[in-house]
Amino acid sequence: MNRELIEITDPYDERIAPYRDIRERDLVGRQGLFIAEGRVVLNVLFSTSRFRAQSLFLRDNRVQGARDLLERVPADIPVYVAGGEIMDEIAGFNIHRGIIAVGERCSSQTAEELLDSLPENALVVALSAIANHDNMGAIFRNAAAFGADAVLLDSDCCDPLYRKAIRVSVGAALKVPFAQAGKAQEMTALLHARGFDVLAMTPQGERDVSEVSLGPRTALLLGAEGPGLDSGLLEQWPTVKISMREDFDSLNVATASAIALHHIWLKR
Template sequence: MPVSPSLAARIVGIADPGDPRVADYRDIRDRDLVARGGFIAEGTVVLDHLLRSTRFRPTSLFLLKSRVAGLDARLSRVPPDVPIYVAERPVMDQVAGFAVHRGVLAHAMDRRAGDAPGGTGADTDRDAGEPRDLQGFLESSRRKGGPLVVAIGLANHDNVGAIFRNAAAFGASGVVLDATSCHPLYRKAIRVAVGTSLTLPFHHGAPADAIVERLEASGHHPLALSPRGRRRLAEMTGKPGLALVLGSEGGGLPERLMRRAETVRIEMAPGIDSLNVATAAAIVLARLYSAA
């Protein structure tokens, strides 16, 4: 299938893996682009979320040549000032440092100039539409309704990505991740989230204690998930301002935080200690969603 003339005019062929124009895509498996304010979106579904995002914008695309024709309609939504680089598979794989099976990569950044994604500046950007500071983010979340998801100490990219996907599926107002949790814009986390981290509001980087304190100040009701929870999930009903607080699968939530929240447990068969944190979050969020 030939590409449209308008798309063909925008395509920039890359024949040399050392071409500086695709430097953002070099060895992306091992590079932390988020620390420098950028990130990699991989695959067509993730690209769709990126193109819908009010907070993030693509700075360039890097595509496998054989994929271009099938992406014509999708690529028509890419802003005209964003270059579209195209290469054959050997070149693309050499640049990326691994076999890019999907053949679709985008480099993107936060629209909020000067902030790394998830930054904690003090303003609200009109284009991004999200408050940068934690208190403003929480107040905005409270006004939107829907449960807020709070992750404390979640260092696993797969779990963080899956939590975003679950949160989006069950109408969460957003996600807050403390400073010890992995960043949701790491390439693998975005891929597992199927791009929902680009459209679901989030805040990353505050200390855990500050998050819990400000949850209370913003009118949220912290609900800590633990196998030792005092209440059974079956007893819970949906109510405005719930904040589901999740801890790591190993250590769980610190006791000092548990004491400041209502604790809830998921009933399980004897002999099973706990569930995967993302699975547990999905069960609770589904319950709250159906009870709303």
């Protein structure tokens, strides 16, 4: 491997400023940038055209094992290397995976543009007020596993490109196209206008999701952990549920999405 590696010995080196105090900076947003970590996620990052890496940062003892990944990194992207103590001081915590990158969006589609780009037979996962990053990442992972064509998010959802959401999704947040679509009512109205049958998931649903007949375009609408979907949405759209014991309330939203998407995937 003839790749030039740039050694970092000063934790305040300005070249690695985007990696400094990762957790705190994630909380306030990165203005179109994001942190990706781990080899699985970075393999996705370097294989998609929707995002690109600005730089790569490796712990020195990870270089040998990352040679196959390094061969895929474009020549114009700098690769920084540091010892464990320096890397952890820069990040503000222990980067035990030892391999992270700063990524950026190459382009951003509107919700209308995204839906218009989908095939006639399409499945969309529509999310309302999903504020937990673990749930967001897991839902994206399930969407990728069961062939969803896109994810729409209302304005009350958290960012799928938050570091933890990307990590939990094992890179699916970088793979499955997504767009924000305003408030939940606006999002579902847009889906309906584009020919999607909206199915609102709730424990009190009218039919089990396994029993629903699917049209060519389906949108599975999921709400926040705990409160679920707004009552106005449940009154407006057909409701579906996952049947379970009557003495138990509900499933985690990410788990529910996996079960529902699996049923839909089998039917499709």
